[in-house]
Structures are given as structure tokens and as C-alpha cells.
Amino acid sequence: MDAVLEKLKVGIRKFRTGVYTEHKDRYVKAASEPQKPHALIVTCADSRIDPELITQSRPGDVFVTRNVGNLVPAYGDMLGGVSAVIEYAVTALKVQHVVVCGHSDCGAMKGLLHPEALEKMPTVKNWLNNAHAALSVANSLAEDEEKPDVLLRRVTEENVLLQMQHLRTHPSVAGAMAREELTISGWVYDIGKGEVRISEDGGRVFVPVRIEGAGE
Template sequence: MPDREHSSGTLALRRLLRGFEHFHDSFFEGDDRPYEKLVSEGQSPRVLVIACSDSRSDPALLTEAQPGDLFVVRNVAALVPAYEKPRGVPKGTSAAVEFGVRALEVDHIIVLGHSHCGGIRFLAERRGGSADFEFLPDWVAMAGEMVTQMENLASEAGEAERLRWLEKAAIDLSLRNLQSFPWIAERVKAGRLALHGWHFDLQHGQIQALDGASGRFRAVAPGELPSPACGCCEGLMELVGR
């Protein structure tokens, strides 16, 4: 019998609960108790983040966000499906985006992809399906068109370079899909909502943002506020500089 009390899973849970005790001391015991206001007035985050479920790319940790700062939806590879009329099929990501945009009226949406993304690797390697998984193939297949483009990249591009390209291409696709939601397109057009594409390189500890003017990802300098990607990222993307 495994020693359940000292198994790595049990230790991980204990660490999480110790973390919550510290969190509780910080936010419920001190003079500054932000949850009192967050309960009495409700939440009003200005930013919606669509991030990958990956344990290494947590938007709140990356940005040192405080309670109430971010409205977050996470899924495999931070993908946003294109708008479809609801037909009785639950759509978790679309529902979360709708809540953030129509109920909370956020000012910004960030699609936060990342390097070494297992979902994107799955897409690149097993686009045709997999007998080992039931739900993943259909989910990542929404970005299948980008794999075809990746396969047309210059032949000298190595595997890592191709995957980095595909990760960024998926962010670009999600931004375009966001704009297929009529109530998002309206708000972007009216200047009430800005869309951003960020790519977190977890090997080098760097964030690159999709620049709306050039259509390319580039590193964000300290103190810099990157311009939104908005609707200016259409068309094929070049490998060079991405």
C-alpha cells in the first residue's frame, strides 16, 4: 500500500492549504480587506484573460494581479471558438467571454498563449485524431487551419521554431474568432473594447505582444503599454520576426 499521508499528491494538497492560510491572513485579517468591498459592491474587473490551462502560465501569477483584477477563462491552448448561434449545446468558453463582455463590460480582452504549450503540440502532432483521447482532438481541431500554414513554413525552420509559430498563430486565430462575436465586434468598432494577443515565453521569461500595426509579435519593454491587436492581424503571418 502506498503511504497516502506522504504521497506527492497529499503533500501537494497540504501545500495548497498552507497557501490558502497565508492568503487568508493577507486579505481577510489585515487592515486592508479587499473582499469586503468586492462582496458589497461586486466585482468590476477591467480585463478578461483567456489563458491556457497549463500549470506554468497562470495569468494572475504572471501579472501579480489582485483579487477582483482579472476575469479569467482557461482552456487547453487558450483557444476561442468562432461565434455560432446557440443551439442548445453548452459552450463554456463562449459563455465566459459573454459574461466578461456583456455583463461585466470589460475594457480589454487578452488572449494569453505560451511557449512549450502541450495543447499546441498535440494539435501539431495529432491533428488527425487520436485513439488515446476523447475530447482533445475535437477541441484543438478548431485551430487546424494553422497547422497547414505551419507545414508550409520555410523548410529550414526547426521543430521548436515551428511550434512557437503555431502557438502565436493560434493566438491570432482566437483574436479573429473573438471578433466574429457580434457584440465584441460592435464594441471594438466603437472603441469601447480592445483585444490583445500575448505570448508568454516560459523558457526566457518574456512576454511578446501582437502589435496591431505590424501584425507581428514583439517583446514588451519594461514600462511599455503594447498597442492592441484589435482587428489588424488578419492575413497570413510571416515566420520572420515572429
């Protein structure tokens, strides 16, 4: 018996008898109408990240693509799955906003800082070339003897900012932004704190999303 598969089946049964039953009308409606997501979220493949849960989105609300390091190759560099998702989301689905979402304790960013750890993963190492400029910027801004956790946070933020730049090189995105039909933002999700910090309006600073009544 495959123990992992059985565990997944348990989850499916809980979904079918609990979540689905409670919100059946919502799922039936989603299945009977064309999808109209309002946003595209480009985030990491890390198993601890759940963009629908973080944003409390319903089926059909957000279009999501995930990859190692939440990277967006500049247009023409690596035309493939990520580029196709962006083009489809912007051109066909007419999403109104695109998010690039990084996160704390990111293994991809750790690999960027310690490339020797990627020697047995040449494909991953090559993929992370799309983030090398972020590493260069982070290193140039780093203070002497900067603590590893501070440097990791800095690289994570710079990577999100870099991928936003790459995003703007995609013709579909550039056109929609020029027509003022699309906006973009960069997020960093802190797994342990449940906090999301956002860079918007072209800024470099990531500001925490305020909680109403929390005295922030």
C-alpha cells in the same frame, strides 16, 4: 491521508495567515462591491501560467477563462463555456480589453503538431480542431527542415492570431469593437524568460513588452 490535498491545505493556511492578513482591506472591499474587471484574459489551462501574477493584477481587476490551448471557437461552432464567458464579460461586465494569451512549450500546440499523441484523448483531439487553421498557416510559412522549436513557436503565434479572428466573430465583441468600447490583443508568454510578447493593432508581429531602464 491524501497527500496532495494536504499540500493544498498548507497553501490555504499560508494565504490566510500571510497574503490575506496583509491585504485584508483589499479583499474586504472586493467582496463588498460588484466586480468591475477592466480586461478579460483567455489563456491556457497549463498549470505554469498565472495571468494574475504575470500582470500583477489585484482581486477584481481581470476576468479570466482558461482552456486547453487558449482557444476561442468561432461563434456558433461550439457554443459553450468559452462563448458564455466572452458574452458575459463584454455585455454584463463591460470589460474594455480582451487578451488571448498563448505560451511557450504548450502541450496543446505540441499535440497539434503530433496528432498521433492524442489518440487516447479524443475529446482533446476534437477540441483542437479549433486550431487547425493555425497549423496550416504555420506549415505554409515554415522553411525547409525548420527546427522543431522554431515550428512550435510559429504555431503558437499563429494560434493566438487565429483565436483573435475567432473572437471577432462573437456578436458581443463585434458590437463593442464597432462602438469603440473594446480592444483586443494577442500575447505569447515565455515561461522560462518571464517575457510577454504582444501583437496589437491588428499586426502579426509579437513585440516584447519593454522594461523601463533595461536598455531595450
